[in-house]
Amino acid sequence: AQTVTQSQPEMSVQEAETVTLSCTYDTSESDYYLFWYKQPPSRQMILVIRQEAYKQQNATENRFSVNFQKAAKSFSLKISDSQLGDAAMYFCAYRSLTLTTGNQFYFGTGTSLTVIP
């Protein structure tokens, strides 16, 4: 089974600064998707950004961007110009494309981000 590792249980960043959250994964598949989800105190899971493994170009969504290193199996999230509303738990997720396993999602253990005013 695939595993997703987030080695930073907690991170903090000053408002308006930049922070990078780390994620590594283990897989034998060649094609898959990677995601970053945000879970604010409301516990609602919100998609932040997605990356297709076959694409070399790193995905960006406004202040959020990723550094996808397929060979290293690394998928980090960079948040620029951090805002107070960015404070949340962030989960890295891997989506298998194997139909026999129901296209499963595998989640990391999360990184709790604090934004300091």
Added chain:
Amino acid sequence: SQTIHQWPATLVQPVGSPLSLECTVEGTSNPNLYWYRQAAGRGLQLLFYSVGIGQISSEVPQNLSASRPQDRQFILSSKKLLLSDSGFYLCAWMRRTGNTEAFFGQGTRLTVV
């Protein structure tokens, strides 16, 4: 547009009592459906997934079971709750193909006392 409903939002149940959490999806057909549990301060643990009516796969052996009686309905059950069943339960759905993400319900906070 697609929506996912999960209820109840909170639940307090005594040890040994039964459990039934329900999840329904609207606006799509043949979704993959998932039940996750999130223990306090922990990540999401996949409990069950379903690729079709009556088709349930279990990821972790435990005190819980799941059923999919209809295409867009997914139920998480237990005959006798344990203290360790306490946690935050999330239902999710996903299209079978394409680069879509998983869409999550609002979650159920279960406390077993």
